[in-house]
Structures are given as structure tokens and as C-alpha cells.
Amino acid sequence: xxxxxxxxxxxxxxxxxxxxxxxxxICLTWEITYACNLSCIHCLSASGLKDPRxxxxxxxxxxxxxxREMGVFYINIGGGEPTTxxxxxxxxxxxxxxxxxxxxxxxxxxxxRDFASAIKGFRYxxxxxxxxxxxxxxxxxxxxxxxxxKALRAMDTLKSYGNRSFKISVVxxxxxxxxxxxxxxxxxxxDAELRVTRLRPSGRGSLVFGDLNPSAxxxxxxxxxxxxxxxxxxxxxxxxxxxxxxxLAGLNICxxxxxxxxxxxxxxxxxxxxxxxxxxxxxxISDPGGFREIWSNSELFRxxxxxxxxxxxxxxxxxxxxQGGCMSTKFFTGAGLDAPDPDCVLGRAQGPSLVEQVPRxxxxxxxxxxxxTRSEQTATN
Amino acid sequence: xxxxxxxxxxxxxVSIRKEPFGAISYNQLTRQLVLITGQGVLSVIEAMNAxxxxxxxxxxxxxxxxxxxxIDALNGLLSRGVLREAS
Ligand code: SF4
Ligand code: SF4
Numbered sequence: 001x002x003x004x005x006x007x008x009x010x011x012x013x014x015x016x017x018x019x020x021x022x023x024x025x026i027c028l029t030w031e032i033t034y035a036c037n038l039s040c041i042h043c044l045s046a047s048g049l050k051d052p053r054x055x056x057x058x059x060x061x062x063x064x065x066x067x068r069e070m071g072v073f074y075i076n077i078g079g080g081e082p083t084t085x086x087x088x089x090x091x092x093x094x095x096x097x098x099x100x101x102x103x104x105x106x107x108x109x110x111x112x113r114d115f116a117s118a119i120k121g122f123r124y125x126x127x128x129x130x131x132x133x134x135x136x137x138x139x140x141x142x143x144x145x146x147x148x149x150k151a152l153r154a155m156d157t158l159k160s161y162g163n164r165s166f167k168i169s170v171v172x173x174x175x176x177x178x179x180x181x182x183x184x185x186x187x188x189x190x191d192a193e194l195r196v197t198r199l200r201p202s203g204r205g206s207l208v209f210g211d212l213n214p215s216a217x218x219x220x221x222x223x224x225x226x227x228x229x230x231x232x233x234x235x236x237x238x239x240x241x242x243x244x245x246x247x248l249a250g251l252n253i254c255x256x257x258x259x260x261x262x263x264x265x266x267x268x269x270x271x272x273x274x275x276x277x278x279x280x281x282x283x284x285i286s287d288p289g290g291f292r293e294i295w296s297n298s299e300l301f302r303x304x305x306x307x308x309x310x311x312x313x314x315x316x317x318x319x320x321x322x323q324g325g326c327m328s329t330k331f332f333t334g335a336g337l338d339a340p341d342p343d344c345v346l347g348r349a350q351g352p353s354l355v356e357q358v359p360r361x362x363x364x365x366x367x368x369x370x371x372x373t374r375s376e377q378t379a380t381n
Numbered sequence: 382x383x384x385x386x387x388x389x390x391x392x393x394x395v396s397i398r399k400e401p402f403g404a405i406s407y408n409q410l411t412r413q414l415v416l417i418t419g420q421g422v423l424s425v426i427e428a429m430n431a432x433x434x435x436x437x438x439x440x441x442x443x444x445x446x447x448x449x450x451x452i453d454a455l456n457g458l459l460s461r462g463v464l465r466e467a468s
Pocket of ligand 1: 200
């Protein structure tokens with residue numbers, strides 16, 4: 001028997017262990033529906049319309065049991081808008097009763113008194129209200145007219161029902177990156193935690209990435225702001241900014257297929273929430289052996305666990321903290337997986353590869369959405 | 382510091398599972414993830430959960446070096462809030 005050791009999670013040794021993969025995900029994202037009442041212009045899953053093949057209640061509850069048996073610590077439930085599912089409370093209740101944590105993201109439109117009081121007693125359920133600007137103008141530009149008011153009403157309801165502290169979840173964009181102080185104040189007003197994550201060019205994000213992705217200057221300001229606000233959660237999404245100084249808190253690795261993955265509404269399993277594309281599809285939970293077999297033995301996940309990272313970054317002095325950045329962002333911008341992150345803070349990004357076509361995100365669940373940004377108007381579908 | 386005459390249990394909200402390198406734990410309330418390298422920690426924790434004190438649970442661990450590493454690891458888990466004294 002080797003001596004035991006409890007090692008700090010962000011040490012180099014811990015990173016190497018985690019990159020080699022775990023027996024089960026630490027957490028996974030489960031988009032439980034593509035149905036959504038809103039049409040946010042940057043939606044990572046390009047949601048809108050319910051897929052007729054969506055998992056039914058029996059399948060959904062059985063999947064939660066599988067996660068529990070495997071020892072998954074918690075599930076991030078998203079969509080689409082999860083509260084549009086009639087059985088959503090049943091899924092939450094079941095998860096809580098068997099001790100599996102759930103963090104769910106919602107636009108808040110359907111959080112009323114009944115919902116707030118129903119979830120009040122759940123021990124391990126966290127709510128994340130999505131807001132993308134500190135005021136109506138800034139938020140509604142991205143999330144649609146009326147969405148700010150609905151989110152605020154949901155937070156008022158949760159607060160008045162004494163629900164455990166919730167989170168305000170923000171995707172950092174060129175438009176809101178200078179408004180983080182105001183978002184922080186908004187969160188404090190509600191006794192909520194603020195969570196800021198990176199915009200990725202997946203789903204409808206692929207259509208607006210050029211316009212909404214923060215500039216190098218914005219990213220530097222974001223990094224320093226995050227360093228000054230260690231209580232702000234980031235979902236480990238800004239480790240590509242770490243070469244600007246000390247590493248940000250988090251595992252600081254690409255966890256795709258190693259410590260996280262995504263299950264979509266029809267049971268397809270992808271490497272991470274931002275990789276909904278055939279290239280990163282590892283299987284479907286209805287395949288022989290189900291989710292457990294996909295996690296343990298799919299060719300895709302095994303290859304990710306044995307990958308040494310992007311070749312162009314291997315000799316970079318910042319590789320240990322940056323790890324070459326985000327695979328999804330490289331893929332959907334056409335940079336290629338062996339290239340540095342398109343937002344490489346050392347200025348080594350290579351732009352789209354000339355030989356590859358930029359991969360297209362799946363927009364088949366989008367409602368027809370007119371996307372107005374500063375420079376262009378695009379229609380999905 | 383951990384006391385061999387006492388019994389310890391997982392703190393509230395902590396889940397732990399076996400991994401090929403040892404074990405991994407997660408605290409649902411503090412979001413803290415801890416990796417534990419080396420084998421045997423889970424068995425010792427399980428024995429304490431079944432009512433044994435640490436000294437008794439340590440019978441599962443052989444070798445002076447390994448026993449001392451185990452005590453260090455358990456101290457680490459106690460200070461990180463993974464374990465707490467059982468009442
Ligand atoms: S691909 Fe990007 S978003 Fe997905 S796990 Fe890796 S770093 Fe995170
Ligand atoms: S070259 Fe690669 S590892 Fe180095 S900072 Fe840029 S993206 Fe990160």
C-alpha cells in the first residue's frame with residue numbers, strides 16, 4: 001500500500017491526475033430540454049423548440065439514479081429553460097432525496113410562489129438566475145425584451161420566500177464586461193453570489209461571437225476585476241487569462257470528457273456543454289452499457305484523457321496555467337484543436353486555419369431569431 | 382490534530398468515492414474538491430462510520446510509513462473540513 005496523501009486540488013500533481021480522467025464526472029451538465037420561452041442571442045445550446053425525442057420522466061429519473069450510482073457529485077441542469085418541463089420539480093425532488101446536488105440555470109420566468117416554496121426544503125439544490133446586464137437595456141439586448149423584468153421578479157420571489165442564497169449567472173461579453181461592478185452590487189442586494197462565465201462560440205453564440213466576444217483589453221480588465229473579487233464564481237472558465245498574472249481559482253484544466261461532460265435532451269453525450277457537435281458526441285445513453293459505458297470506455301473520451309494538449313502551446317512558458325485554453329472556442333472559431341486559444345493573452349492566436357472549414361453549430365432547435373448586433377443582422381433557421 | 386482515540390465521520394454535505402489513484406471527495410455546501418492519493422483512506426473512514434475509533438480502524442493499514450502517511454492524510458481531511466469528529 002502506498003502512503004495516502006490529501007493533495008491541494010490546484011497543484012500540478014492534481015491537474016495531471018484529473019487530466020487522465022476520473023471513474024465518474026465530478027459534475028455534468030444535463031440540458032433537460034431544448035424548449036425555451038426566450039431566444040437569447042448567445043444561447044450555447046441554440047435552444048427554443050422542444051425536441052420530440054426528449055427523455056421522458058421515467059428515463060430522466062433512471063438517469064439520475066445512474067449518476068448517483070456512479071458517484072457523480074452534482075448535476076448542472078440547464079436547457080433550454082428547465083422549468084418548462086412539467087416534471088422538473090419531480091426530477092429535483094428525486095435528486096435531492098438520493099443526495100445528488102443539482103445546480104439549475106433558469107431565466108426565472110416561471111419561478112413563482114408555488115415553485116419557490118416547493119424547493120425551499122431541498123438540501124442540495126442551487127438556483128442560478130441568468131442575467132446578462134445590470135439593467136433592462138443592457139440585459140434585454142442579449143436576452144430579449146422583458147427578460148430582465150422576469151428575472152428580477154423571480155429573484156424578488158425567491159428572496160421573499162427565504163430560499164437559500166441563489167446565484168446570478170452572467171456570460172461576460174463586450175457589452176457587459178465594464179458593468180461588472182453594477183452586476184456585483186445587484187447580486188449583493190439580493191444576498192446572491194455572482195457567477196461570471198466565458199462566452200463561447202457554440203450554439204447561437206457562434207453567430208454573435210465576433211461581435212460580443214470581449215477584446216484583449218476587455219479580457220485584461222476582466223482578469224484584474226476577477227482577481228479583486230475572489231468571491232465571484234467563474235465555473236473555471238477563464239484559465240486562458242491566467243498568464244496575465246497569478247492563476248485564477250479553479251482546476252484550470254479543460255475538463256471535457258475528463259471530469260465533466262454534457263447530456264443533451266435526447267440523451268446524446270458530448271464532451272462538455274459547449275461542444276454540441278458530432279465531432280464531440282461520445283454516444284447516447286440508450287447505447288449498450290448506457291451512460292456508464294460511454295463515460296468509461298468511449299473512444300472519444302479515452303482519447304481526450306490521453307491527450308497531451310495542443311501542440312502549438314507545448315513550449316509556451318504559460319502552458320502550466322493556461323493549458324492552451326478552451327477546446328470549444330478553438331473548434332467553433334476554426335482555429336483547430338492544436339492551436340492556441342483564439343484569445344491567447346500572449347498574442348499567439350493563429351486565426352482560423354486556412355485548410356479547414358469553420359465547423360457550424362447545430363441550430364436546429366432554434367426558433368427563428370433575429371439577431372441584431374452592432375455590425376450585422378443575422379437570422380437563424 | 383486528529384486523535385486516535387476518537388471516531389471521525391464525513392462532514393455534512395460531503396460525498397467521497399474511490400478512484401484508481403485513491404479517492405476524491407466533494408463538499409456540496411462549500412464546493413471544495415479534495416483528491417486523496419494512495420489506497421486505504423476510504424476503508425478507514427468506512428470502518429469509523431461503522432462505529433470504530435481511529436486506532437481500531439487503523440488496523441486495516443499495514444507498515445509504519447503507510448500508517449504515518451495515513452494519519453497525515455486524515456489530518457489533511459480534518460483541516461479541510463472533509464472529516465469531522467463523530468459525536
Ligand atoms: S472545451 Fe472549453 S468549455 Fe469545454 S471543458 Fe474544455 S475549456 Fe471548458
Ligand atoms: S500560447 Fe497557448 S498556452 Fe501559451 S498563453 Fe497562448 S494559449 Fe496559453
